[in-house]
Amino acid sequence: MDKLIIVGPAKLSGSVRVSSSKNASLPILVASLLSTRPVTLKNLPRLRDIETMLKLLRNLGAVVTQDERGTTIDSANLSTFSATYELVKTMRASFLVLGPLLSRFGEGKVSLPGGCAIGVRAIDIHLDGLAKMGAKIELNAGHVQAKIDSDDRRLHGGEIHLSFPSVGATENLMMAATLAKGTTIIKNAAREPEVEDLGNFINFLGGKVKGAGESEVIIEGVDYLDCASSGQREYEVIPDRIEAATYIIAAAMTGSTLEVVNVISRHLDTVIAVLRDMGVNLELDEENNLVRVLPSNELKGMHVDTAPYPGFPTDVQAQLMALAMVAKTPSVITEHIFENRFMHVPELNRLGTNIFLRGNSAFISGNYKLKGAPIMCTDLRASAALVLAALVAEGRSDISRIYHLDRGYEGLDSKLKSLGVNIERAKNGL
Ligand code: UD1
Numbered sequence: 001m002d003k004l005i006i007v008g009p010a011k012l013s014g015s016v017r018v019s020s021s022k023n024a025s026l027p028i029l030v031a032s033l034l035s036t037r038p039v040t041l042k043n044l045p046r047l048r049d050i051e052t053m054l055k056l057l058r059n060l061g062a063v064v065t066q067d068e069r070g071t072t073i074d075s076a077n078l079s080t081f082s083a084t085y086e087l088v089k090t091m092r093a094s095f096l097v098l099g100p101l102l103s104r105f106g107e108g109k110v111s112l113p114g115g116c117a118i119g120v121r122a123i124d125i126h127l128d129g130l131a132k133m134g135a136k137i138e139l140n141a142g143h144v145q146a147k148i149d150s151d152d153r154r155l156h157g158g159e160i161h162l163s164f165p166s167v168g169a170t171e172n173l174m175m176a177a178t179l180a181k182g183t184t185i186i187k188n189a190a191r192e193p194e195v196e197d198l199g200n201f202i203n204f205l206g207g208k209v210k211g212a213g214e215s216e217v218i219i220e221g222v223d224y225l226d227c228a229s230s231g232q233r234e235y236e237v238i239p240d241r242i243e244a245a246t247y248i249i250a251a252a253m254t255g256s257t258l259e260v261v262n263v264i265s266r267h268l269d270t271v272i273a274v275l276r277d278m279g280v281n282l283e284l285d286e287e288n289n290l291v292r293v294l295p296s297n298e299l300k301g302m303h304v305d306t307a308p309y310p311g312f313p314t315d316v317q318a319q320l321m322a323l324a325m326v327a328k329t330p331s332v333i334t335e336h337i338f339e340n341r342f343m344h345v346p347e348l349n350r351l352g353t354n355i356f357l358r359g360n361s362a363f364i365s366g367n368y369k370l371k372g373a374p375i376m377c378t379d380l381r382a383s384a385a386l387v388l389a390a391l392v393a394e395g396r397s398d399i400s401r402i403y404h405l406d407r408g409y410e411g412l413d414s415k416l417k418s419l420g421v422n423i424e425r426a427k428n429g430l
Contacts (some may be wrong), residue, residue, distance in 0.1 A: 002406075004399040004413055006390040007422040008372060012256035014419050016247050018263055019045040019410040021240040023315075024194040026093040027171040028201045028237060029053045029073065033062065033100040034178050035205045035225045038074040042234040045410040048403065049091055056087045056094050060101075070234055078105070085111040085142065091407075095123060096168060099176035102135055102146055106153025111143045125169035129160045130176055133184065157182030157221055165190040165308045170217065171198050177219035178207045186217040192309040193267045197238045204235050241267040242315045243409060244291065246384050249319045250416075251293035252280040253326050253392050258419065260291045270312050274320070278302050278327060299323070301331035301366050308337070318344045318385035324364040325353055326392055334361040344382035347375045351393050372397040377404040384409065391421065 020043045030053070032039045044050050054064050054071070061079030065072045081101045088094040088111040101108030113123065127137050127144065133155040135146045148155060157180050162169060170190040175198075177184035189195065191213055199212020205227045208220035244263040251258035252275060265272060265284045268291075272282060281296040301324055306314040314337035324331035325348065335341045342362055345355050351370040356363050372395035377383035383405040390397035402425075405412055413425045 001400065002402055003426050004387065004390075004402050004405075005396060005424045005426055006372075006387065006399065007396050008370075008391050008393045010254055010391040010416075010421040012251050012254055012258050012416075012419040012421065015259035015261055016415050016419055017261045018239045018244045018247070020237040021045075021194060021197070021242075022047055022049055022408050023093075023167075023192075023240075023242070024197040025050055025237050026053055027096055027175070027194065027198045028235070029057060030093070030096040030100060031175050031178075031198060031201055031205065032073040033057070033060070033075045033078070033097065034104055034175060034202070034207070035227055036076050037225070037227050038072050038076075039205065039227055040070045040072045040234040042070040042236045044071050044237065045240065047410055048407045049093070052087060052091050053093065056083055056097065059084065059087065060097070081105050081107050082109040083111060088113050093168070095126065096172050096175070098126070098144065098146060099130065099172035099174075100178075102130060102148065103155055103176045103179040107147040109143055109145045112139075123169075125162055125164060125166045126172045129162070129169060129173040129186070130155075132158050132160050133173075133176055133180055152181070155180035155221075157184040157219070159185045159187065161187040162189060164188075165215070167192050167195060170195050174198060174202065174209060174212065174217060174219055177221060178202050178209070178225070179223070180219075180221035182221055184219045184221065186219070187215070189215055189217045190308060191215055193238060193241060193264070201235055238267075239264055239289070241271075242313065242381070244268060245271050245313075245316045246319050246388070246409070247415075248275065248280075248282070248291055248293055249316075249323050250388055250391060252296065252299070253323050253388055255295045256293065257295060258293045260293065261289065263289055263291045265289075265291055270310055271316055274302055274304055274312060275323075278323070299327040301327045301329040301364070303332045305334045306336050314338060314341060315381050317341065318381045319388055321345075321348070321355070321362060321364060322385040322388035324366055325355075325368050325370065325389060327364075327366040330366050331364045332361055333364070336360065341379075341382075343378035344385045347378070347382070347386055348389055350375050351389050351397070369394070371395060374398045374400070377401040380404050380408045387412065387416075391416075
């Protein structure tokens with residue numbers, strides 16, 4: 001297993017380009033199963049989760065090719081409607097294939113999902129919605145088997161009120177509704193930018209989605225998708241707002257001047273507001289999709305609660321905690337989305353902090369002087385927080401289990417190196 005060695009304290013300089021969004025790319029790849037025509041995605045990030053998803057699509061019988069135009073997925077002829085445990089266990093987003101398989105073929109079988117160990121991450125909202133659209137669902141031996149009994153084997157539209165604005169459930173149901181009979185209205189839908197991007201992609205394929213990115217999404221079912229009618233040849237996925245936030249925080253923590261390129265700053269409104277309240281000096285150039293981070297005076301602590309979009313993203317909670325460690329005054333961060341998302345705290349404390357947890361809140365007194373130490377990644381965003389902390393820690397930090405980072409950050413070590421960080425990737429834990 002690879003590990004990262006960072007010698008701090010670091011100063012960043014120059015410009016870093018944010019890759020395409022992992023969390024937008026994954027459902028978009030899945031949605032390509034809805035189309036009988038090949039579809040090309042221009043700018044997929046090179047990540048382990050994307051490779052896993054491509055493997056899953058290939059396992060289902062899709063033909064995936066890669067060339068200078070991008071990645072083309074041809075789902076005209078699938079050989080199975082079943083997603084096996086080996087792939088689903090490593091990545092929760094694999095569960096999203098159930099909606100499109102049911103929608104297009106009238107059946108699907110998917111193992112119960114795994115993914116990051118950040119909580120129970122139930123799928124009841126997905127299944128309730130699919131059942132309302134006419135799917136017969138059975139759970140047995142660790143998998144979900146769904147089919148449609150009606151003669152035409154098509155789901156039907158209807159009104160679905162989500163008990164919580166789950167991102168995955170909203171996406172699964174939008175895809176299920178795309179080829180359903182009639183109109184589906186999803187109420188209390190997740191409003192994340194990745195949901196909006198999926199809606200745009202379904203429309204690019206020839207579907208009829210309105211309101212994606214708002215709390216009510218209306219999907220008019222169509223008989224088939226004909227992406228040739230959209231007039232565009234390739235689809236471009238939105239930039240990764242979580243990666244952007246991570247680099248912005250890296251610069252803020254280290255008192256650096258950094259240009260972060262390929263950022264849609266409106267996707268980060270809440271994050272930017274919190275950072276500015278803490279005293280981070282940011283310049284936004286929305287026309288050119290740029291955020292400039294400039295050195296600031298003393299940073300102040302904050303009280304932040306994670307919440308569904310447009311609230312503060314749970315995926316930036318760990319990185320914000322890293323920033324709070326160097327603020328001069330105390331902070332409290334409360335996690336409301338996942339019940340086990342503070343696994344970075346004991347690791348951060350190994351660097352010389354005394355963050356303590358009570359219930360779903362973390363108390364960070366701030367103003368810490370960090371010292372490098374061996375630390376271990378536990379999940380994707382927790383790993384990002386460890387890297388950020390290692391940037392400000394005095395001396396060497398060895399960060400192990402970085403396969404978590406490779407799931408979601410394209411070229412993190414090479415990007416940081418190009419910004420002047422003393423960072424090396426040691427193969428096989430050397
Ligand atoms: C997606 C993101 C993840 C992000 C999360 C919240 C992807 C690939 N992953 O995950 O990075 O942290 O949104 O912004 O896009 N829940 C239920 N029942 C359900 C579904 C969800 O109880 O049927 C609960 C989960 O256990 C969790 C909360 O709802 O506590 C949020 O889950 P959800 O919004 O579905 O997140 P994901 O789509 O898994």
